[in-house]
Amino acid sequence: MxxxxxxxxxxxxxxxxxxxxxxxxxxxxxxxxxxxxxxxxxxxxxxxxINLFNTPKELSLERENKQYELQLKIINKKMELMEDALAHVEEKDNSIYRVYFEADPIPDDQRKAGFGGINRYDNLDGYENSEIIKTTEKRLDILKKRIVIQSKSLNEIKKLADDKEKFLAKIPAIQPVRNDNLKRMASGYGWRSDPFTKARKFHYGMDFSAKTGTPVYATGDGVIARADNRSSGYGNHIRINHGYGYISLYAHLSKYNVRKGQHVKRGDIIGYVGNTGRSRGPHCHYEVWKDGERINPMNFYYGSLTEKEFDAMLKASTLENQSLD
Incomplete structure (x- = not known):
């Protein structure tokens, strides 16, 4: 009440x-x-x-989002390590490998260029961590592109290395007569006195004096282009086509050890020293041709001479003496 x-x-x-x-x-x-x-x-x-009270589902989603964010940070850290390692390989590729094989370096802007299209990553908008996701995706795309470019570059370097190895095996690089079989390097490339006319005449090869029957060696890998006596003055002679524009010639031989079309390796015995053709004594007249021009064989003995032996031969080859052919 x-x-x-x-x-x-x-x-x-x-x-x-x-x-x-x-x-x-x-x-x-x-x-x-x-x-x-x-x-x-x-x-x-x-x-x-103030999120004082969240439902169990909201709490689960929140934990899941935090886990995804942590995973993205870990992925970005791993990509950073991969980028550093790849940059080291790219630096070696540009400054060592490609320089050695005379290939143009690949510019940085080409290696690290992004992808065209302003809407490429629009599908990643609308999420809580959209910017982090988009940044990660862009870095991953650029990293994949850099790896592809570097892989192609290494394939190119391997091909250049294979070609270089073949090239080095083919070009003339040793003496046609071994040092222990030589009497002397009788005459070099350049102006010499003709043994028959005594007139001053250009000598386009090098004369290696040795006993008749001394082995003559192929100075590089190649194919026998000629093995005959049908070239004026050379007598029995052999020509090897080494490829890359190089031909080596061995003249005044006593006999052959090869036939036309035969493949030979550097160091194979192709014939024997003689005194055939226009010659004043047993010797091997040796010439090197490049793109149809005869060049100084002295530039090609890096494969068989020590520095001391090379200096001695260089000095002997420059003497304006009488040639043997």
Whole structure:
């Protein structure tokens, strides 16, 4: 039972009962209810925004996102190590391998260029970590491209190395007569006195004096182009086509050890020293041709002479003496 309230009326000098107004009560109740409702909404929004209360699914997604973010950081760190290792290989490729084989270096902007198309990574937008994902994807694409370019470059270097190995095996690189079989290097490349006319004449080869029957060796890999006596002045002679524009010639032989079309290796015995053709004594007249021009054979003895032996031969070859043919 509610308490009855009174007030003192000064006009009548007596206490009177306070009569409650139903409208006022209803209004007060409505205002209080509305205040509680508004306060409840703001409180709920506040609690949702500060994430004090998350559902189990939200908590699981949050943990999953953090795990993905951690994995992306680990992937980026691994890519950084791979980029450093690849950069080291690229540096060697440009500054050593390609220089050695006389190939043009690959520019950095070509190795590290991105991919065309401004919308290439638009499908990765809209995620919580979109920027990290897009950056990782771009780095991964560029890294893959650099690896492909480097792989092609190494294939090219391998081919150049194989070609260089074949080239080095084919070009003339040793003496046609061994040092221990030589009497002397009788005459070199250059102006000499003709043994028959005594006139000054250019000598296009080198004369290696040795006993008749001394072995004559192929100075490089190649194919026997000629083995006959049908060239004026050379007598029995052999020509080897080494490829790359190189031909070597061995003249005044006593006999052959090869036939036309035969493949020979550097160091194979192809014939024997003699005194056939236009010759003043047993020797091997040796010439080297490049692209149809006769050049100084002295430039090609790196495969059989020591530095001391080379210097001695160089000195002997420059003497303007009488040739043997």
């Amino acid at each position: 509610s308490k009855v309230k009174y007030y003192y009326d000064q006009d009548s000098l007596s206490y009177k009962k306070i009569e409650s107004k139903r409208g006022k009560k209803l209004r007060d109740f409505t205002l209080i209810s509305l205040a509680f409702f508004i306060f409840g909404i703001f409180g709920a929004l506040f609690l949702l925004n």
